[in-house]
Amino acid sequence: QVRLVESGGGLVQAGGSLRLSCQGSGHSFSGHVMAWFRQPPGKERELVAAVTSGGTTRYADSVEGRFTISRHNGKNTLDLQMDQLKPEDTAVYYCAADRSNRALVTVAQMDYWGQGTQVTVSS
Secondary structure (H helix, E strand, O other): OOEEEEEOOEEEEOOOOEEEEEEEEOOOOOOOEEEEEEEOOOOOOEEEEEEOOOOOEEEOOOOOOOEEEEEEHHHOEEEEEEOOOOHHHOEEEEEEEEOOOOOOOOHHHOOEEOOOEEEEEEO
């Protein structure tokens, strides 16, 4: 069974940091693009950051310079270091993977999804 399991969410004050992790199992994601998406309350799911197997990254403008995506192909893991958090970063964060291995990704194309982890940033 192919699974992506996120961890590391929680409650943090504005200006603080959190690190999200995603563990893949049941499948090798080494040749996939992996990405973090988020869904704020009452809004659509949106891309946060993506990284190809070769290390090419793409960030949403709203998180550029504050968030860092990284992956370890051998361990099937994906991380998201979130610094300088803002209340508008509050959302459920999802790990996802796609066989295209291109950094330009959309919600619709992703092949695999995790269950999500809640991140809440208080002001």
